[in-house]
Amino acid sequence: MPGSPYTDLDRPPLSAARLRRALVVPYGPWTRLELRAETGSTNADAAEAARAGEPEGLVVVAERQNAGRGRRGRTWQSPPRAGIATSVLLRPGEAVAERGWSAAPNTGYGWLPLLAGVALVSAVARLAELDAVLKWPNDLLIGDAKCAGVLAEAVPGTSPAQPPAVVIGIGLNVTLRADELPENPTGLPATSLLLAGATATDRDPVLRSLLRSLADWYDRWRTAGGDATASGLRDAYVAACATIDRPVRVLLPDGGELTGTATGIDPDGQLVVETSEGPRHLAAGDVLHLR
CATH class of the missing domain: 2.30.30.100 (SH3 type barrels.)
Structure with missing residues (x-):
């Protein structure tokens, strides 16, 4: 069937129903999950939802991005279903009484991109069984090649009294082949979990592992009042960061x-x-x- 997501059996489509059953659970941080066949940018979609008043916990996943955004205004694309493109909407400046979270000070928001990097390293090490490290602030490296990146963006509140929301986008190369890898303007080579020899390249468990790891670290950080040191985030980041002492x-x-x-x-x-x-x-x- 032309255009069917099942034409490439090595890259089956994700199931929104299975992901929701696994991730959108009572008392969990993820409240709604949207899976899109194609979009311009999951970060742009999540930011638009934030401006419309969407509460914390939205997850946007796309099988393909045609205008994915990176740092310094860069754009990138990847073949359909060859990677993970997801963005989450967080509102760290709002207290959540049922979880015992006070409002995190906005001075700590700079740790959120690094938190996402730590979650990435944890998920890849646990599920794909690869030795991955971070290049500051949050590029995931396997060997000397980039396998994933993170983009965090603040979204102003809809009123002066409302704290800004934060959208965190993650792009992870999963089954890209050598001839499909993007070029990096800084000259850093790219790789994918497949090319790096990962033990798992099924995107469903990889995405679940990533979002659970992100939820775990966000919970630690919020429980500690947005304190990176008290939550253990700072130590975990330093341990994972290959930039230090270089x-x-x-x-x-x-x-x-x-x-x-x-x-x-x-x-x-x-x-x-x-x-x-x-x-x-x-x-x-x-x-x-x-x-």
Whole structure:
């Protein structure tokens, strides 16, 4: 059948019903799951829902994105059903009495992209049995190749009194073959779980593992009042981050760049780079690991 999602048996479609049964459960963080055959950007879809008043816990999944967004305004595409493209809507600035969560201060929101990175590493290690690490802030590397990335975006509240929402998007290459891999403008090679020799490349359990890991870390962070140190998030991130103690070149958002040695992660989640002019604390930038 032309156009059928079953024409490529190595890439079966996801089942919205099965995912909802597994993930949208009482007292869980995920309240609604939308599965779309194709969309421009799951982040854009989740942000639109946030502006319309959608409560925390929406999960948007797409079998294919035709205008997926990355950092610094980059776009990317992948073949249908060859990867995971998902975004979640969080409202960390709102208290949730039934879960014992107070409102997290917006000064801690910078940890949410890093939290997603830790969740990615945990899920890939547990299910795919691969040694994965993070390149600051949240690129998932297997060996020296990028397998996944995270984009977090703040969505202003609908009134001055409403805290901003946060949309976290995750793109993970699952069964892409070598001739299907995207090019990276920074020169970092790409890979997929399949090419890296993962023990599991069925997207359904991979997506479930990822969203459960994300839910677990978000719960820890919220339970600790948005404190990355008290929740264990900061230690987990440092343990997973291959950027620390490496010589690096950083391409800055304003077009500049700096070189030095990455020495750690500060309490706000910023990368600390020791340069010839002293330490710099970076909230954003493309990091290149130097050998």
